[in-house]
Amino acid sequence: MGALRDCQVDARQTEDGTPLPPRASSIIELLFPFFFQKREKKSRGEKMLVVRKKMLGQSLLIRPAVSVLRSYSSSAKQMTVRDALNSALDEEMSADQKVFLMGEEVGEYQGAYKISKGLLEKYGPERVLDTPITEAGFAGIAVGAAYHGLKPVVEFMTFNFSMQAIDHIINSAAKSNYMSAGQMSVPIVFRGPNGAAAGVGAQHSQCYAAWYASCPGLKVLTPYSSEDARGLLKAAIRDPDPVVFLENELLYGESFSVSDEVLDSSFCLPIGKAKIERVGRDVTITAFSKMVGHALKAAEILEKDGIDAEVINLRSIRPLDRSTINASVRKTNRLITVEEGFPQHGVGAEICASVVEESFAYLDAPVERIAGADVPMPYAANLERLAVPQVEDIVRAAKRACYRSVPLAAAA
Amino acid sequence: MSTAAMFGAQPFPLNPISTTSHDIPLVFSKHTCQFLGLTWSSKFNLSRRSGTVVSVSDEKMSKSAPVLVITKEEGLELYEDMVLGRTFENMCHQMFSLRKIFGFVHHYNGQEAVSTGFIKLLKQQDSVVSTYRDHVHALSKGVPSRAVMSELFGKITGCCRGRGGSMHMFSRDHNLLGGFAYMGEGIPVATGAAFTSKYKRSGLRSCCLGVFWGWGLQQCALL
Numbered sequence: 001m002g003a004l005r006d007c008q009v010d011a012r013q014t015e016d017g018t019p020l021p022p023r024a025s026s027i028i029e030l031l032f033p034f035f036f037q038k039r040e041k042k043s044r045g046e047k048m049l050v051v052r053k054k055m056l057g058q059s060l061l062i063r064p065a066v067s068v069l070r071s072y073s074s075s076a077k078q079m080t081v082r083d084a085l086n087s088a089l090d091e092e093m094s095a096d097q098k099v100f101l102m103g104e105e106v107g108e109y110q111g112a113y114k115i116s117k118g119l120l121e122k123y124g125p126e127r128v129l130d131t132p133i134t135e136a137g138f139a140g141i142a143v144g145a146a147y148h149g150l151k152p153v154v155e156f157m158t159f160n161f162s163m164q165a166i167d168h169i170i171n172s173a174a175k176s177n178y179m180s181a182g183q184m185s186v187p188i189v190f191r192g193p194n195g196a197a198a199g200v201g202a203q204h205s206q207c208y209a210a211w212y213a214s215c216p217g218l219k220v221l222t223p224y225s226s227e228d229a230r231g232l233l234k235a236a237i238r239d240p241d242p243v244v245f246l247e248n249e250l251l252y253g254e255s256f257s258v259s260d261e262v263l264d265s266s267f268c269l270p271i272g273k274a275k276i277e278r279v280g281r282d283v284t285i286t287a288f289s290k291m292v293g294h295a296l297k298a299a300e301i302l303e304k305d306g307i308d309a310e311v312i313n314l315r316s317i318r319p320l321d322r323s324t325i326n327a328s329v330r331k332t333n334r335l336i337t338v339e340e341g342f343p344q345h346g347v348g349a350e351i352c353a354s355v356v357e358e359s360f361a362y363l364d365a366p367v368e369r370i371a372g373a374d375v376p377m378p379y380a381a382n383l384e385r386l387a388v389p390q391v392e393d394i395v396r397a398a399k400r401a402c403y404r405s406v407p408l409a410a411a412a
Numbered sequence: 413m414s415t416a417a418m419f420g421a422q423p424f425p426l427n428p429i430s431t432t433s434h435d436i437p438l439v440f441s442k443h444t445c446q447f448l449g450l451t452w453s454s455k456f457n458l459s460r461r462s463g464t465v466v467s468v469s470d471e472k473m474s475k476s477a478p479v480l481v482i483t484k485e486e487g488l489e490l491y492e493d494m495v496l497g498r499t500f501e502n503m504c505h506q507m508f509s510l511r512k513i514f515g516f517v518h519h520y521n522g523q524e525a526v527s528t529g530f531i532k533l534l535k536q537q538d539s540v541v542s543t544y545r546d547h548v549h550a551l552s553k554g555v556p557s558r559a560v561m562s563e564l565f566g567k568i569t570g571c572c573r574g575r576g577g578s579m580h581m582f583s584r585d586h587n588l589l590g591g592f593a594y595m596g597e598g599i600p601v602a603t604g605a606a607f608t609s610k611y612k613r614s615g616l617r618s619c620c621l622g623v624f625w626g627w628g629l630q631q632c633a634l635l
Contacts, residue, residue, distance in 0.1 A: 144541070149608070168600065171592070183583065
């Protein structure tokens with residue numbers, strides 16, 4: 001052990017990573033280290049920077065709130081989907097005077113599912129409109145208002161009732177921009193719960209994702225978590241084109257953790273981009289809305305059987321994020337599509353066609369489609385459970401895609 | 413004699429035209445319509461005046477002197493609009509018979525007075541929502557006839573660049589909000605466009621005219 005020369009680097013560090021000062025090579029150096037320390041010549045500018053930083057450090061009050069929040073972004077809050085939608089509506093209505101909400105029971109009753117709670121008190125009856133039970137009427141009125149630059153958010157009590165207004169959604173809203181050669185922009189959002197609820201029967205349980213997603217001129221969004229709900233609803237309201245926003249009644253009460261970035265009022269998710277909820281290697285599972293939760297649970301079960309599933313939350317059915325899906329299939333070589341709606345001409349059929357068109361050579365197994373049963377939704381609870389995809393169905397499909405009939409021994 | 417602008421918020425100009433002995437002035441009951449800006453007199457007497465259009469102004473009405481709704485120049489303008497509509501539709505029919513226009517064509521021959529009579533009362537900022545029988549509505553609203561005919565031929569120079577066709581005439585510049593194919597489809601859309609005036613508090617400065625006929629009521633969208 002001798003003294004280090006200048007050319008040698010003392011790599012010792014203290015426990016917290018700060019480099020130790022170089023060893024003294026003589027007693028004088030030990031007693032009077034100041035005279036022997038190499039000091040970098042700082043420019044005047046650098047010295048001013050140091051002074052300025054010290055001054056800022058003392059005046060923490062000036063620091064903007066956002067950066068303080070971001071420094072605590074590791075703390076996650078819980079937020080229900082209902083609160084996420086409510087807060088998104090509230091923020092967009094306060095940001096833009098042209099945004100208004102209309103639908104059945106959205107005002108006085110605070111919303112059929114309490115999504116619009118508090119909005120009537122805050123914005124008044126001119127911006128939160130209780131409509132009579134005429135979907136065709138108020139959807140058409142909203143489209144007419146959108147022609148003139150207002151931004152209506154139309155709530156359907158369920159999307160089953162949108163069939164009463166589907167003429168206006170498709171013919172007046174979706175097609176107008178094209179028919180008028182771009183002269184008419186329709187910045188409208190149609191939102192409401194979609195798909196099966198609990199025991200509400202055949203006429204209240206259909207999933208309309210495939211129907212609306214087949215229509216050019218519409219955008220169709222299907223949020224799953226609170227982050228999805230907030231970001232996608234804000235994006236939908238800001239979008240200049242008609243958007244069909246398919247929520248799920250059973251998800252309204254579910255809580256998800258949200259970061260501070262999600263809670264920021266400028267938070268917005270891009271339309272047309274899927275999210276990979278769980279990265280995997282062996283099989284790709286695509287899902288949207290409530291089925292994302294089922295797919296994630298199925299992935300946990302599959303992991304115990306040695307199958308590492310990648311779960312994609314589609315978020316946007318139209319435009320469909322084909323590039324993310326195909327990239328995932330090219331990685332895993334197996335695909336399962338999960339949806340709640342009827343199987344024929346469904347979302348899974350479109351995804352399967354897209355993968356066959358673009359990534360056929362990468363497929364090691366036929367694409368598995370998990371969908372609702374090809375019957376109108378029954379009422380009896382046991383039949384309803386059989387008519388909607390369950391976690392076990394996804395697990396079985398994944399095993400079929402991986403050509404495993406017998407579960408392997410679980411890894412430790 | 414009170415004067416008024418034809419297309420503004422004031423009563424119609426009233427200019428006397430040469431009368432004959434059997435002419436009796438036509439008088440209507442008093443009704444003030446703020447949107448149309450018309451003011452009619454308090455009495456209602458049916459009468460006829462051959463070859464001239466009569467109406468009343470409120471204070472200046474006198475029984476002996478006949479008064480008119482429109483001036484001769486305005487009358488000629490309205491007449492020109494109706495003749496344009498008729499000629500246009502006749503030509504459409506010819507072109508359709510020669511298979512140069514295809515698909516659906518719905519003619520408006522014979523109804524030009526309705527289109528002219530209503531739409532010529534509106535201002536540029538007022539909107540019109542029409543039906544599939546919308547050629548002449550577009551013409552009355554001010555869309556150039558060349559653009560409408562090009563649209564029927566499916567040309568890029570059409571008012572919707574060939575994308576809309578006969579039943580879907582749109583013009584942002586002239587506030588023509590389409591051309592809807594379904595019966596009664598435009599009624600809620602027209603209501604919504606009028607709702608925008610209420611929302612923006614632009615009130616009486618704009619109105620929206622929704623056109624439909626008998627069978628459209630069966631859709632019951634607004635009933």
